[in-house]
Amino acid sequence: MWVAAFCAEMRSARQSRSGTTLVEVMVAVLVTAAFFSSIFEINAICLNYISSSKENIAGIECVQDRLEQLRNTDFTTLTDTTAMTTLLTTPPNSSSLPLKATETVTIRTFVNGAPTTPNITFTRTPGASVAPTHSPAGTVSFGTNTIVQADVRYDWTATFGGRPCLEQTSTIIAAGTKK
Numbered sequence: 001m002w003v004a005a006f007c008a009e010m011r012s013a014r015q016s017r018s019g020t021t022l023v024e025v026m027v028a029v030l031v032t033a034a035f036f037s038s039i040f041e042i043n044a045i046c047l048n049y050i051s052s053s054k055e056n057i058a059g060i061e062c063v064q065d066r067l068e069q070l071r072n073t074d075f076t077t078l079t080d081t082t083a084m085t086t087l088l089t090t091p092p093n094s095s096s097l098p099l100k101a102t103e104t105v106t107i108r109t110f111v112n113g114a115p116t117t118p119n120i121t122f123t124r125t126p127g128a129s130v131a132p133t134h135s136p137a138g139t140v141s142f143g144t145n146t147i148v149q150a151d152v153r154y155d156w157t158a159t160f161g162g163r164p165c166l167e168q169t170s171t172i173i174a175a176g177t178k179k
Contacts, residue, residue: 052160058097059154059167065092066105066152067171075175078107078150079142081120081132088122088130100126101156110147110172118142146175 069092070078077083088105091098108119118141121133142148153168 048160052158055097055156055159056165056167058095059101059156059165061095062092062097062101062103062154063152063167063169066103067150067169070105070150070152071171071173075146075148075173078148078173081134084120084122085130085132088124089128091128097154097156098124098126098128101154102126104151104153104155106149106151106153108149108151109142109145110149111145115149148173 069087073087077087084105084107088103092103103124104121105124106119106121108115108117110116117135119135121135122130123133124130149170149172151168151170153166156165157163158165
């Protein structure tokens with residue numbers, strides 16, 4: 001009788017000491033790998049969204065910096081094609097966006113509360129070359145007009161998603177003395 005009890009005790013001790021099978025280990029490894037890979041993928045998506053947000057903020061800053069540069073420019077420079085071409089050759093700030101965006105600045109006469117022709121559109125390509133376009137064609141003279149509307153626009157392709165992005169704004173600038 002004591003032999004039967006001893007054998008039963010040995011059987012239960014052997015069962016409690018048994019380890020996990022290879023299948024159980026592999027399932028645990030797969031579940032852990034799936035968990036960590038999804039965490040890394042979510043992290044990568046979040047980083048792309050952050051990069052996209054920084055790019056959009058850079059677009060807003062570039063437009064605002066260029067507009068401030070135009071506001072602080074002498075009125076005769078605003079209406080001179082050569083002087084504006086020289087002014088627009090340099091980027092408005094040191095962000096990396098002007099290296100890949102197309103900047104368009106339009107200076108037009110502003111009469112009786114509305115923009116009219118003539119106007120000059122300066123297009124600054126990502127390579128920093130500026131090409132003025134006159135409307136109507138030929139040499140544009142603003143004459144005795146002392147008020148102009150300045151439109152600044154930035155176009156670029158987003159790094160994340162490859163979608164076209166655009167930032168633009170306008171302001172009215174009058175001739176006069178700066179204080």
